[in-house]
Amino acid sequence: MNETLTGASAADPPAEAEETVAQKRSIRWSTFVVWGAVLAILGLLGWGLINANQTRPEAGVVAPSEFEMEFFDGYQWQDMSVASLEDMKGNVVVLNFWASWCVECRVEADLLESAWRQYRDRGVVFLGVAYVDSEAKSLAYLEQYGISYPNAPDLGSAISDEYEITGVPETFIIDREGVIADVVIGPVNASRLYGQLDRLVVQ
Amino acid sequence: MRALRFYTLALLLLLLGLAITVQAQEPVTDDEVNEIAKDLFCPVCENTPLDTCPTQACQDWRDEIRQMLTEGRSEAEIQDYFVSRYGARVLSAPPREGFNWIVWILPVAAVVIGAVVFGRYLLTLQDSKDTEGSTIDVAQSTAPVPPPAADDDDYLSRVEKEVREG
Numbered sequence: 001m002n003e004t005l006t007g008a009s010a011a012d013p014p015a016e017a018e019e020t021v022a023q024k025r026s027i028r029w030s031t032f033v034v035w036g037a038v039l040a041i042l043g044l045l046g047w048g049l050i051n052a053n054q055t056r057p058e059a060g061v062v063a064p065s066e067f068e069m070e071f072f073d074g075y076q077w078q079d080m081s082v083a084s085l086e087d088m089k090g091n092v093v094v095l096n097f098w099a100s101w102c103v104e105c106r107v108e109a110d111l112l113e114s115a116w117r118q119y120r121d122r123g124v125v126f127l128g129v130a131y132v133d134s135e136a137k138s139l140a141y142l143e144q145y146g147i148s149y150p151n152a153p154d155l156g157s158a159i160s161d162e163y164e165i166t167g168v169p170e171t172f173i174i175d176r177e178g179v180i181a182d183v184v185i186g187p188v189n190a191s192r193l194y195g196q197l198d199r200l201v202v203q
Numbered sequence: 204m205r206a207l208r209f210y211t212l213a214l215l216l217l218l219l220g221l222a223i224t225v226q227a228q229e230p231v232t233d234d235e236v237n238e239i240a241k242d243l244f245c246p247v248c249e250n251t252p253l254d255t256c257p258t259q260a261c262q263d264w265r266d267e268i269r270q271m272l273t274e275g276r277s278e279a280e281i282q283d284y285f286v287s288r289y290g291a292r293v294l295s296a297p298p299r300e301g302f303n304w305i306v307w308i309l310p311v312a313a314v315v316i317g318a319v320v321f322g323r324y325l326l327t328l329q330d331s332k333d334t335e336g337s338t339i340d341v342a343q344s345t346a347p348v349p350p351p352a353a354d355d356d357d358y359l360s361r362v363e364k365e366v367r368e369g
Contacts, residue, residue, distance in 0.1 A: 033316055
C-alpha cells in the first residue's frame, strides 16, 4: 500500500505540470477566440455604421450609375427596354424619383412632362424612377398625368439605394459628363429646372 | 333506372364542382392578408410592419397581397415577389443566404463560445481550489507534534541515564 502511494506521489509532479501547461494553452486559445470574436463584431458594427452614414450624392460628384433601369412597357428610352446611365452619357439627364402614393409628386408632374417636351430634342433625357410603388398604380399615375418620358420601377430599391434618397420626390440633374449639377429635394420648381437645363444644354 | 342513376350522379358531381368553385372564389379576408403582411416592412415606413402601417404606400402593398392571394399564389411566392421588386430589406428577417448567414450564425456561435470559455474558466477555478485544499491538508497534518517514536524513547532514556551518571 505504502509502495503504491509512494509510486503515485513520485509520478504526480510531472503529470500535474503537464496538466497545468495544457490548461494554460487552452486558456490562451480561449482568449484568442474571444478577442477574435469581439474584434470581428466590432468590425461588422463599424462597417455597418460607415454604410449607414453614407449620404446622398451632392452637386459636383459623379452620378452613381452602377445600375440598370428596366423600363415600364411603353416608357422605354430609344426603344431600349433596359438601359443604364452610361448609355445616356453625353446627354443631360433629369433623374426624378417619384411614387403614385406621393402627394408632392403630383405637384411637379405637369412641369416635368412639359419640360421634357421642350428639351427632348436638345440632348436632354428625363428619367422617372417609381420608388416603392406597385406597377399597376405607377402605370395608372403615368397615364393620369400624361407622362411620356422614360420611366422604370426601382427594382430591388437598387437605384434609390445608390442615390441615398430620403423620400420622394427627389430630382438629380446630371450634366453631359455624368456629374451631378443640382439636387432638388421636394417638388421641382420651374425657374430652377429651366435655369439648370438652359445652362447645361449649352455646355 | 340506370339512366336515372347516371343523371343523379352527374348532378351530384356538378353540384360538388360548383361548391368547390364558389369556395375558391370566396373573398380573401383581412386576416389572411395580414398574416403575410405582418412579416413585411415597407421601406418608406421603417420599423412598422405592413399589417399595421397606415400609409397609402402600405395600403397599396396590402392590396397587392390580396390580389395575389386571390390569384392563388402562396406566401413564399408573394414574399419572393416583394423581395425581387423592393429588395430583401422588406423582410422581417434576412434571408438565409450568402453574407446574411452571419446574422443567423453569430448569436449562436457567441453563446456556444461563451459557454465553452465560461465552462473552462469554472474548471480552472475548481482545479485551483483543489490544489489549495490539498496544500492546506498537508500543512494541517504536519502542524500537530507527532507522538514520540520508539527510537526517540531509547535515545531519551540513554540521555537521562548519562545525565544521572554525571
